Amino acid sequence: MPAPAERRIIFKHIDEPGYTPDLACYLRHGGYATLRKALALAPAAIIDEVKKSGLRGRGGAGFGCGLKWSLVDRKSGKPIYLVVNADESEPGTFKDRYIIHQDPHQLIEGIMVSSWANNVRQAYIYIRGEFPHGARILEKAIAEARAANLVGPNVLGSGYSCEIYVHRGAGAYICGEETGLIESLEGKRPYPRIKPPYFPAVLGLYQCPTIVNNVETLCHVKHIVDVGGEEFAKIGTPGNTGTRVLCVSGHVRRPGYFEYEVGRITLGQLLHEVCGGPLPGRTFKAIIPGGSSAKVLRWGETFTLKNKDGSTRTLAVEDIPMDFDTLAACGTMGGSGGVIVMDDSVNMVEALANINAFYAHESCGQCTPCREGSLWMKKITTRMVHGQARAEDGALLQGVADQIAGRTICAFGEACSWPTQSFLAKFGDEFRAYPAAKTAPRPESVPLA
Amino acid sequence: MNLKPETLQRIEEVIPHYPVARSAVLPLLHLIQEDAGYISAEATEWVAARLGLQPINVLEVVTFYPMFRQQPIGRRHIKVCRTLSCALRGGYQTCAAFEEEFKVHRGEVSTDGEVTIEFVECLASCGTAPVVMIDDDLHENVDCARARELSARIRAEAAARR
Numbered sequence: 094m095p096a097p098a099e100r101r102i103i104f105k106h107i108d109e110p111g112y113t114p115d116l117a118c119y120l121r122h123g124g125y126a127t128l129r130k131a132l133a134l135a136p137a138a139i140i141d142e143v144k145k146s147g148l149r150g151r152g153g154a155g156f157g158c159g160l161k162w163s164l165v166d167r168k169s170g171k172p173i174y175l176v177v178n179a180d181e182s183e184p185g186t187f188k189d190r191y192i193i194h195q196d197p198h199q200l201i202e203g204i205m206v207s208s209w210a211n212n213v214r215q216a217y218i219y220i221r222g223e224f225p226h227g228a229r230i231l232e233k234a235i236a237e238a239r240a241a242n243l244v245g246p247n248v249l250g251s252g253y254s255c256e257i258y259v260h261r262g263a264g265a266y267i268c269g270e271e272t273g274l275i276e277s278l279e280g281k282r283p284y285p286r287i288k289p290p291y292f293p294a295v296l297g298l299y300q301c302p303t304i305v306n307n308v309e310t311l312c313h314v315k316h317i318v319d320v321g322g323e324e325f326a327k328i329g330t331p332g333n334t335g336t337r338v339l340c341v342s343g344h345v346r347r348p349g350y351f352e353y354e355v356g357r358i359t360l361g362q363l364l365h366e367v368c369g370g371p372l373p374g375r376t377f378k379a380i381i382p383g384g385s386s387a388k389v390l391r392w393g394e395t396f397t398l399k400n401k402d403g404s405t406r407t408l409a410v411e412d413i414p415m416d417f418d419t420l421a422a423c424g425t426m427g428g429s430g431g432v433i434v435m436d437d438s439v440n441m442v443e444a445l446a447n448i449n450a451f452y453a454h455e456s457c458g459q460c461t462p463c464r465e466g467s468l469w470m471k472k473i474t475t476r477m478v479h480g481q482a483r484a485e486d487g488a489l490l491q492g493v494a495d496q497i498a499g500r501t502i503c504a505f506g507e508a509c510s511w512p513t514q515s516f517l518a519k520f521g522d523e524f525r526a527y528p529a530a531k532t533a534p535r536p537e538s539v540p541l542a
Numbered sequence: 543m544n545l546k547p548e549t550l551q552r553i554e555e556v557i558p559h560y561p562v563a564r565s566a567v568l569p570l571l572h573l574i575q576e577d578a579g580y581i582s583a584e585a586t587e588w589v590a591a592r593l594g595l596q597p598i599n600v601l602e603v604v605t606f607y608p609m610f611r612q613q614p615i616g617r618r619h620i621k622v623c624r625t626l627s628c629a630l631r632g633g634y635q636t637c638a639a640f641e642e643e644f645k646v647h648r649g650e651v652s653t654d655g656e657v658t659i660e661f662v663e664c665l666a667s668c669g670t671a672p673v674v675m676i677d678d679d680l681h682e683n684v685d686c687a688r689a690r691e692l693s694a695r696i697r698a699e700a701a702a703r704r
Contacts, residue, residue: 152592184625184664222572225666225678258559261572263607266663280567280599282606299562342627342668349669385626431668433627447626451663457606540634541626 094192096362097353100328102336103312104352107191114230116237119198120252125243127319131206132251134318139210144313145322147334151188152178152269152307153429154504155417162211164294171301175208175216178276179308180262180269182221183384184451185431188338188350189308193220193227197234199266201257203311205244206256206318211304215256217273222263231259235316266455270503271305272297273457284459303426309338330356333416337430341368344375344436353415360390361411364434375436379520380410382420383428385448386508396423424517438538441520442482442527445512446474446542452509459502462488466497467509477527478542487524491517543588549577553592563593567603571593580611608662616658617652618696621675622684624661627668632685636672637661639686643693657698 104287106112106122119125131139144159165173181189192200199424204216220228238244246254265283267273272291274284275298290296297303306314313335317325326334333355342348346369353363360380364370371377377392396408398419413419420427435444453471458464470493477486494513497506517524545553556569570589575581581604590597604610620635622628637648640659646652648659667673670682674692681692 181666185627185668187666187668190666221666222607223675226680248623258557259689260565261568263568263572264609264662265607277568279562280564280593280603282602340669342671343630348671381626429597431629433668435630439630444626444630446627447624451625454608454663539630539632541629 094362096366097357099352100336100354101191101352102316102328103192104338104350105194107350108313112195112236114195114197116198116234116241119196119495123196125202127315128202128209128243128388129203129249131209131318132249132253132347136210136212139206139318142322143210143317146313146317146325147218147322147332148310148313148317148325149333149417150307151309151337151430153183153426155427158310163304164292165211165304166295166302167212169295169302172215173211173213174298174301174302175204175211175213175304176271176274176298176305177204177216177218177308177311178271178274178305179218179220179224179227180274181224181308181427181429183270183386183431184187184448185340185342185381185384185433187340187342187431188430190224190227191225191350192312194230197231198238199312199315200231200308201234201238201244203313203315204257205248205255207304207311208345209248209253209316210314213255216258217278217298218259219268219278220259220261221268225261228259228261235259257408265457267457267503267505268453270505274305274501275303282457284457285505287502301454309363315395329354330414330416332418337415338428339363339415339430339432341432341434343434343439343475344372344377345434346370356414356419357414358411358415360415360432361409362413363415363432368434371436375438377434378437378439379435379441379444381431381433381435381512382413383426384431385433385451386511387420387428388425388511389519390423390425391519394519398422439541440527440530440538441516441523442474443478443538443541445516446471446478448512449474449509450542452505452512454519456505456509458515460500460506462497462500463506463509466493466506469493470509470513475542481530484528485526486527487517487521490524543574543584545574545577549573551671557593564595564599566593567600568607569594571600571604575610579614580613582612614651616656617700619675619677620659620696621662621665622648622659623663623665623667623671623673625664625668627664628672631671633672634688636684636689639689640674640693643690651659653703657696 148158149155262268268277268283270285272286277283293303336352338352380390417427449471453467456467494510497510557566586600587597590600644652674681674684
């Protein structure tokens with residue numbers, strides 16, 4: 094079946110010739126009409142539309158946005174904060190970069206609509222430190238919007254006031270975890286907080302109720318208010334509504350970003366038709382479908398899934414629809430939408446060594462299983478790659494990985510152990526063969542670690 | 543502390559962005575590092591005093607976040623992405639090409655003080671791998687040939703300054 098056409102809502106103007114990140118251009122394209130519309134609606138009505146839309150967070154966990162908002166403690170009498178997670182740092186993910194650099198006002202409008210809906214008077218955009226130009230573009234865009242009375246006191250004469258400030262991170266992946274991000278915004282080391290009691294919706298920034306949403310998620314809110322929750326829910330598939338930006342990198346002919354209705358395109362269509370298939374003379378070997386912490390899929394494997402009526406169906410890896418639920422049923426996740434493709438030139442021990450080095454570098458060090466475990470997984474795979482692999486290394490890695498997940502304050506424990514666990518489950522033979530195979534030269538291989 | 547007047551002005555502007563002064567630690571460290579090139583012990587104490595914190599509250603931030611440094615680096619900062627998507631497209635070779643061009647190992651400053659080369663983790667531009675940041679600017683699809691071109695440009699810019 095041919096791949097469906099892209100449906101660009103969030104990326105409508107990305108790479109459009111003549112489209113510039115300034116306010117005048119955004120207004121020419123109908124910008125801030127949704128904010129006007131929103132300010133005439135009751136906040137509760139907007140939250141209701143977002144609930145009806147079925148929107149799920151685009152940052153990684155896929156948690157319902159309307160549900161997240163409905164958990165906010167509105168009776169505490171404390172201010173409610175909105176924190177925009179623009180710390181895009183899950184390896185393989187590069188969607189927010191383009192929104193921030195090319196269409197910042199779309200994000201700002203989404204922030205203002207969401208802030209109005211949640212009685213937020215102060216929003217912060219936490220942007221990763223590696224986007225210095227992005228931070229400046231956002232600051233300029235906010236200043237333009239403030240000068241046009243779209244941000245700041247008495248927005249468009251409505252009596253509603255809300256300020257937005259940009260806050261730069263400084264290169265730490267753990268700041269993408271929402272409570273780590275909050276600690277960082279408070280000026281501390283980004284050690285994630287334990288939940289309970291520190292659910293951001295109740296005890297977030299400065300111990301006040303706080304909403305943390307991803308950049309793409311907030312842009313979707315603008316479009317939900319635009320078309321209405323029910324209309325939005327018609328896009329995509331039931332339970333997996335809207336569009337999402339899929340980022341493809343690694344071994345395909347045409348890597349890049351593509352926006353599709355959720356679940357309307359399969360992994361095979363995406364990689365073969367949209368991305369042009371494997372590099373010349375190569376075949377696909379392994380796919381990480383949702384950022385580097387998502388469990389790896391082996392090209393050629395099949396899954397037996399349960400239908401709603403209790404019967405089962407068999408699904409080949411290339412036929413997996415790129416949604417939240419099917420990827421979860423296949424034992425992995427849609428995560429942040431970052432699809433990393435590896436072909437038959439890759440040795441999986443070396444790929445895992447690369448991933449393990451990342452997680453060992455990024456563990457915040459707060460919980461012993463993660464701090465020690467991620468480091469030992471790195472040490473073992475690095476040693477294997479550098480000529481000292483042992484037959485028992487696979488079992489050793491498994492033992493370390495199995496003692497991390499579920500024993501840490503935040504989901505980093507899972508994020509760092511899932512690659513090792515899934516690489517061993519899907520490609521265990523390569524780990525067993527590695528001590529012998531390593532002596533054979535592989536002149537064509539690209540160093541990964 | 544010998545900071546430029548515009549840095550001091552921006553410091554005073556950013557502190558009121560937060561209801562709690564401690565939140566301004568990261569912004570202040572960024573501004574000082576942009577001005578002075580690194581975070582000195584004196585700067586750590588200065589930030590603490592300005593925000594009403596203990597010096598350890600600032601030092602623990604400086605030592606945690608990879609982007610803050612406690613020593614000066616080369617005039618130009620070459621950051622090569624090391625993470626998987628870039629590595630799959632030759633990021634390690636790109637880094638080696640820069641090291642060869644400037645005769646310096648990653649993590650070190652070249653003998654003329656001109657460049658520091660570093661491996662960094664994911665720069666979030668995986669679709670145009672391998673990617674490199676030189677100072678604040680992102681460079682995409684940097685294979686070895688492109689790395690040599692960029693190196694030549696850096697050398698030419700250094701020569702023009704002399």
